[in-house]
Amino acid sequence: MNSSKATTQAIIESKNDYLITAKGNQFKLHKRIKILAQIEKTLTVYEEKDVSHGRNVSRKVSVFDSQNVNHKNYPHLQSFIEVERTGFRGDKEYNETLYPSSVTLREVDL
DSSP states (O other): OHHHHHHHHHHHHTTOOEEEEOOTTSHHHHHHHHHHHHHSOOSEEEEEEEEETTEEEEEEEEEEEOTTTOOTTOTTOOEEEEEEEEEEETTEEEEEEEOEEEEOGGGSOO
16 A cells, blocks of 8 residues: 555656556455445446457446545545446356546646
8 A cells, every 4th residue: 555655646746647446455445435336426427348359348437526435545536436347258257346546636736
């Protein structure tokens, strides 16, 4: 977490935007975002289906306002994203959900 915190701080200080993924080993952040994705209203949703390279994939990307995340290591979060991927790789079914979070510094008052 310290490396991630230092990296995001350097990005913020350089006045750039960033996108990070809240991984399962970031227990509190990952859990908080997962819960919020179930109860918060989406800002926008994008869905697509893709059939290529032996895969049949459906993706649903939902964008949420991050004002309720309130994580001390990421105070400038502007939004978080839930990416749901389902489909088949060959004859094997899979289902995974990821939670990237983003900062758009044009919207952050530094």
